[in-house]
Amino acid sequence: xxxxxxxxxxxxxxxxxxxxxxxxxxxxxxxxxxxxxxxxxxxxxxxxxxxxxxxxxxxxxxxxxxxxxxxxxxxxxxxxxxxxxxxxxxxxxxxxxxxxxxxxxxxxxxxxxxxxxxxxxxxxxxxxxxxxxxxxxxxxxxxxxxxxxxxxxxxxxxxxxxxxxxxxxxxxxxxxxxxxxxxxxxxxxxxxxxxxxxxxxxxxxxxxxxxxxxxxxxxxxxxxxxxxxxxxxxxxxxxxxxxxxxxxxxxxxxxxxxxxxxxxxxxxxxxxxxxxxxx
Amino acid sequence: xxxxxxxxxxxxxxxxxxxxxxxxxxxxxxxxxxxxxxxxxxxxxxxxxxxxxxxxxxxxxxxxxxxxxxxxxxxxxxxxxxxxxxxxxxxxxxxxxxxxxxxxxxxxxxxxxxxxxxxxxxxxxxxxxxxxxxxxxxxxxxxxxxxxxxxxxxxxxxxxxxxxxxxxxxxxxxxxxxxxxxxxxxxxxxxxxxxxxxxxxxxxxxxxxxxxxxxxxxxxxxxxxxxxxxxxxxxxxxxxxxxxxxxxxxxxxxxxxxxxxxxxxxxxxxxxxxxxxxxxxxxxxxxxxxxxxxxxxxxxxxxxxxxxxxxxxxxxxxxxxxxxxxxxxxxxxxxxxxxxxxxxxxxxxxxxxxxxxxxxxxxxxxxxxxxxxxxxxxxxxxxxxxxxxxxxxxxxxxxxxxxxxxxxxxxxxxxxxxxxxxxxxxxxxxxxxxxxxxxxxxxxxxxxxxxxxxxxxxxxxxxx
Numbered sequence: 001x002x003x004x005x006x007x008x009x010x011x012x013x014x015x016x017x018x019x020x021x022x023x024x025x026x027x028x029x030x031x032x033x034x035x036x037x038x039x040x041x042x043x044x045x046x047x048x049x050x051x052x053x054x055x056x057x058x059x060x061x062x063x064x065x066x067x068x069x070x071x072x073x074x075x076x077x078x079x080x081x082x083x084x085x086x087x088x089x090x091x092x093x094x095x096x097x098x099x100x101x102x103x104x105x106x107x108x109x110x111x112x113x114x115x116x117x118x119x120x121x122x123x124x125x126x127x128x129x130x131x132x133x134x135x136x137x138x139x140x141x142x143x144x145x146x147x148x149x150x151x152x153x154x155x156x157x158x159x160x161x162x163x164x165x166x167x168x169x170x171x172x173x174x175x176x177x178x179x180x181x182x183x184x185x186x187x188x189x190x191x192x193x194x195x196x197x198x199x200x201x202x203x204x205x206x207x208x209x210x211x212x213x214x215x216x217x218x219x220x221x222x223x224x225x226x227x228x229x230x231x232x233x234x235x236x237x238x239x240x241x242x243x244x245x246x247x248x249x250x251x252x253x254x255x256x257x258x259x260x261x262x263x264x265x266x267x268x269x270x271x272x273x274x275x276x277x278x279x
Numbered sequence: 280x281x282x283x284x285x286x287x288x289x290x291x292x293x294x295x296x297x298x299x300x301x302x303x304x305x306x307x308x309x310x311x312x313x314x315x316x317x318x319x320x321x322x323x324x325x326x327x328x329x330x331x332x333x334x335x336x337x338x339x340x341x342x343x344x345x346x347x348x349x350x351x352x353x354x355x356x357x358x359x360x361x362x363x364x365x366x367x368x369x370x371x372x373x374x375x376x377x378x379x380x381x382x383x384x385x386x387x388x389x390x391x392x393x394x395x396x397x398x399x400x401x402x403x404x405x406x407x408x409x410x411x412x413x414x415x416x417x418x419x420x421x422x423x424x425x426x427x428x429x430x431x432x433x434x435x436x437x438x439x440x441x442x443x444x445x446x447x448x449x450x451x452x453x454x455x456x457x458x459x460x461x462x463x464x465x466x467x468x469x470x471x472x473x474x475x476x477x478x479x480x481x482x483x484x485x486x487x488x489x490x491x492x493x494x495x496x497x498x499x500x501x502x503x504x505x506x507x508x509x510x511x512x513x514x515x516x517x518x519x520x521x522x523x524x525x526x527x528x529x530x531x532x533x534x535x536x537x538x539x540x541x542x543x544x545x546x547x548x549x550x551x552x553x554x555x556x557x558x559x560x561x562x563x564x565x566x567x568x569x570x571x572x573x574x575x576x577x578x579x580x581x582x583x584x585x586x587x588x589x590x591x592x593x594x595x596x597x598x599x600x601x602x603x604x605x606x607x608x609x610x611x612x613x614x615x616x617x618x619x620x621x622x623x624x625x626x627x628x629x630x631x632x633x634x635x636x637x638x639x640x641x642x643x644x645x646x647x648x649x650x651x652x653x654x655x656x657x658x659x660x661x662x663x664x665x666x667x668x669x670x671x672x673x674x675x676x677x678x679x680x681x682x683x684x685x686x687x688x689x690x691x692x693x694x695x696x697x698x699x700x701x702x703x704x705x706x707x708x709x710x711x712x713x714x715x716x717x718x719x720x721x722x723x724x725x726x727x728x729x730x731x732x733x734x735x736x737x738x739x740x741x742x743x
Binding site for chain 1: 341342343344365366367368369370371373376377380383384386388491559560562563566567569578579581582585587588
């Protein structure tokens with residue numbers, strides 16, 4: 001009994017330690033975002049201080065407001081996610097189920113686009129967008145984001161589709177359902193968890209992307225990840241404001257994560273159980 | 280905390296209202312500024328300011344108060360020339376990347392950009408930017424008597440030229456000086472250091488980590504513009520020469536002595552974390568009273584005098600770079616200048632030049648500095664004449680003892696355009712050296728091994 005209790009306590013302690021290490025930067029940002037500049041620099045770091053919403057007011061409604069950047073980020077991330085999912089679900093299904101010539105090659109090709117280091121393709125992307133006049137436009141950035149979100153989404157979804165027993169589909173066909181109807185009514189509901197996971201990851205990647213955004217964006221379309229850097233000026237780092245923007249930029253992802261959590265957990269366990277069963 | 284509990288509705292309302300206001304505010308302000316602007320001082324120049332009217336040019340700058348001031352005057356430029364200017368603010372690390380991509384691909388996105396002086400060799404070697412001599416000499420484009428190009432601080436002008444040809448016009452600049460805590464120095468009877476030896480002695484005398492005061496701090500983080508901003512001055516003061524018999528040399532006895540001095544100071548008298556510090560971190564620490572002295576850009580004076588967070592206002596003094604064992608002072612200089620992107624139509628190039636002439640003119644420099652209406656005052660004004668203007672001098676001396684004298688003396692006597700090797704391969708060389716310095720500082724390699732390794736890496740770069 002005591003050995004068991006010890007194990008529980010040890011597990012708890014280790015979990016807490018990891019949780020703390022993981023949560024520390026976030027807590028730190030939240031705390032600093034509520035401080036004045038002089039409190040941010042105070043030593044020893046103040047845990048108790050008079051909170052101020054000044055940094056938030058500044059970054060939201062001040063002269064360097066990030067509201068337009070948040071809008072940019074939303075348009076880009078939501079656009080990327082919707083288009084990716086519309087294309088990735090059928091593509092993943094096809095790769096998992098259909099037999100067609102060049103299937104293996106197509107699968108590999110989709111993956112190959114993921115193998116290039118992003119830095120290497122920035123200049124070609126810049127030139128392409130420049131030539132078609134899509135620099136600093138939503139369609140331009142979304143198009144480029146699709147080039148890496150799509151392969152990622154397809155490969156993530158393929159594994160979920162492969163996990164569905166073929167018998168389920170056969171049953172639907174026997175009952176006279178068409179392939180499209182089967183996909184819509186039988187298959188997709190089964191991979192809901194997988195789709196939720198994919199949506200979160202695609203949205204997260206698009207939301208947090210910086211490397212391409214900084215090169216391909218401009219004054220009109222500028223996501224929050226790029227705008228955030230303007231609080232690190234050559235003269236000084238505006239810690240409180242930087243923290244406030246970070247917290248604001250974190251929020252949508254956190255909310256999406258919480259909303260999708262139920263489905264994600266389900267999605268993850270579906271995969272796990274199936275994998276275990278196969279063995 | 281309780282005050283921040285908006286319902287969804289009030290939040291949306293506030294957001295919508297704010298967005299609407301934001302949309303309106305700039306246009307209202309722009310109109311007001313344009314109406315108030317007195318353009319007579321510009322119109323006394325004997326050129327046709329309207330010759331490129333109707334053009335639109337995009338200019339990349341970095342987020343900094345001195346560019347914010349300029350951006351707020353853009354409506355005056357539009358009223359004067361009929362040229363529309365769009366500014367794009369890009370952080371310092373990315374502006375190099377973006378402008379090089381723009382220049383290599385010859386897309387002409389940015390008519391001009393805030394350029395790193397160390398990049399001009401690269402730009403010029405590839406003919407990406409225009410030589411400016413013809414623009415300066417063209418009487419239809421430049422009124423030499425009005426523009427007074429020679430009034431711009433010579434050290435910064437030289438930094439923006441390659442082989443005697445001008446490629447950029449400095450807008451705002453910096454020079455590296457010694458900054459110290461007057462009160463702490465006085466208490467111990469210390470004087471600001473005149474040579475590196477005294478600098479170390481002063482740091483040792485004030486170093487008391489248990490009381491949270493460290494003797495000094497120098498840029499420690501690895502980077503061509505970070506530890507390789509401070510090290511080259513030390514290297515040159517110890518007698519180092521970048522080119523020995525035409526060959527780029529970064530190792531040898533002088534280099535070893537210089538690096539040893541830097542590492543000794545950083546290990547013994549600087550906070551441990553300073554190995555990862557950049558200039559804002561040094562200024563932040565100094566402003567909190569934990570560092571007794573530092574050597575860095577004179578422009579950091581505005582940070583350590585920021586009443587909102589500094590605890591050392593009124594306790595600061597300034598002095599020139601301490602002399603090295605050779606008796607030489609080698610300060611580092613920096614400026615953000617404007618080149619003309621060569622991949623543009625002739626009319627756009629003219630519009631760009633008119634913008635550069637306007638931004639670098641004595642009138643605009645004054646309007647963005649001591650005569651600027653807002654709170655941020657520039658300490659990097661490009662004109663020798665303004666540095667003698669009593670109004671400006673008074674404003675600048677508000678930063679502390681000896682500020683203007685130290686800055687001016689350094690700019691006049693202690694700078695050296697070759698404080699870093701000015702070659703097209705600089706960006707790669709700078710990064711290689713930065714890594715070598717850091718590995719020696721962290722003890723991963725001995726000083727000699729780090730420098731010899733850097734030499735081995737640098738040589739093929741110079742051949743290629």
